[in-house]
Amino acid sequence: MPTDMTPDGKSAQSLAPLGPGATIGILGGGQLARMLTMAAHRLGLKTHIFCPDTESPAFEVTPHHTRAAYSDADALDRFARSVERVTYEFENIPVGAIAILEQHCPVMPGAKALAICQDRLAEKRFLSGLGLVVAPFLPVETMVDLNQARQRLAAPAILKTRRLGYDGKGQQHIGTDTESGAAIAALAGAGAVLEEFVDFDAEISIILARGTNGEMASYDPARNTHENHILATSTVPAGLPAHVSKMATRIAEKIATAFEYVGVLGVEFFLCGETLIVNEIAPRVHNSGHWTEAACAASQFEQHIRAVAGWPLADPVRHADAVMQNLIGDQVRAVAAGESVPGCKIHLYGKNEIRPGRKMGHLTRLTARAR
Numbered sequence: 001m002p003t004d005m006t007p008d009g010k011s012a013q014s015l016a017p018l019g020p021g022a023t024i025g026i027l028g029g030g031q032l033a034r035m036l037t038m039a040a041h042r043l044g045l046k047t048h049i050f051c052p053d054t055e056s057p058a059f060e061v062t063p064h065h066t067r068a069a070y071s072d073a074d075a076l077d078r079f080a081r082s083v084e085r086v087t088y089e090f091e092n093i094p095v096g097a098i099a100i101l102e103q104h105c106p107v108m109p110g111a112k113a114l115a116i117c118q119d120r121l122a123e124k125r126f127l128s129g130l131g132l133v134v135a136p137f138l139p140v141e142t143m144v145d146l147n148q149a150r151q152r153l154a155a156p157a158i159l160k161t162r163r164l165g166y167d168g169k170g171q172q173h174i175g176t177d178t179e180s181g182a183a184i185a186a187l188a189g190a191g192a193v194l195e196e197f198v199d200f201d202a203e204i205s206i207i208l209a210r211g212t213n214g215e216m217a218s219y220d221p222a223r224n225t226h227e228n229h230i231l232a233t234s235t236v237p238a239g240l241p242a243h244v245s246k247m248a249t250r251i252a253e254k255i256a257t258a259f260e261y262v263g264v265l266g267v268e269f270f271l272c273g274e275t276l277i278v279n280e281i282a283p284r285v286h287n288s289g290h291w292t293e294a295a296c297a298a299s300q301f302e303q304h305i306r307a308v309a310g311w312p313l314a315d316p317v318r319h320a321d322a323v324m325q326n327l328i329g330d331q332v333r334a335v336a337a338g339e340s341v342p343g344c345k346i347h348l349y350g351k352n353e354i355r356p357g358r359k360m361g362h363l364t365r366l367t368a369r370a371r
């Protein structure tokens with residue numbers, strides 16, 4: 001049996017392009033899976049969503065879904081048999097679930113990228129190993145570790161859990177007078193990294209796609225602002241010198257190549273002067289790439305589906321300047337009530353309950369491309 005063939009033979013043609021009507025399985029049922037599904041449908045493909053939550057925004061846009069836990073081996077097995085490829089909308093999928101799925105069909109992006117990106121410590125070591133700059137960091141599990149790390153790193157710093165953090169969750173600011181004991185107690189036994197606070201000039205991100213044949217396509221960098229650690233806006237063009245944009249793209253390409261990545265990858269950077277510090281990598285479509293649905297012929301969602309389907313990537317060229325604004329919590333009310341927002345493309349995620357900090361939708365304001 002060829003090494004790329006699974007027991008049921010499905011991945012014997014693992015790199016062959018999917019034909020019309022083929023089904024891509026997606027782990028996770030949030031807004032990213034919803035937008036991936038909408039993009040897949042436009043390309044004549046189907047999706048099947050696997051998600052434990054009852055009210056998943058993605059369930060509403062495809063009739064094919066499985067509601068089950070990521071630890072439910074039988075459900076994963078049935079799901080994998082019903083699709084041609086599997087992808088995911090978030091990185092906190094147990095690696096064990098991927099191993100079950102891989103018995104039946106290719107999972108893209110692969111297990112290596114997933115395993116590294118779901119652990120901040122592994123991610124930072126991987127990035128340093130590639131010769132990339134990251135904020136100075138040290139692993140922390142105990143009070144002794146934390147006190148030693150505080151001696152060795154400059155203050156202030158941020159204590160981040162290794163796993164399961166998003167939108168600033170699992171992060172604590174460690175100033176000179178922070179009690180180490182309280183900080184360790186708040187981790188509740190979770191492993192963490194202490195990372196120096198970076199006094200950056202800007203935050204930027206690159207959204208890059210890599211195809212099954214290794215071809216890569218990057219969108220223009222976005223300049224991002226955060227409020228309460230949640231992405232607030234992404235602006236393109238980012239107003240960077242051309243060589244800095246190029247360097248950011250090269251770094252994202254280096255990461256994707258090292259992972260033998262297939263799909264869309266988001267790379268977040270802190271820009272300090274002309275130094276690009278890699279903050280984190282998302283092995284999936286990324287919130288700071290939502291502007292692509294309004295300002296490019298092919299969005300990051302289409303690009304991801306193309307890559308996973310084994311199709312040629314689309315041209316990532318931008319036809320307009322764009323400012324994407326997230327609609328967080330109550331911010332969605334006016335738009336959902338029909339207030340017109342001139343010059344904006346609106347996208348709401350169909351979430352019934354508005355909660356503080358919850359991503360409810362986004363707006364992209366387009367203007368004529370200046371350069």
Ligand SMILES: Nc1ncnc2c1ncn2[C@@H]1O[C@H](COP(=O)(O)OP(=O)(O)O)[C@@H](O)[C@H]1O
Nearest residue numbers: 135165166167168169195196197198226229280
């Ligand atoms: N070392 C740091 N120095 C300065 N700001 C930081 C640092 N780490 C995180 N932040 C801020 O918090 C935001 C969220 O942190 P991040 O590490 O990207 O985690 P996540 O997006 O998974 O919550 C960043 O985009 C940035 O604005």
Ligand SMILES: [Mg+2]
Nearest residue numbers: 167268279280
């Ligand atoms: Mg982040």
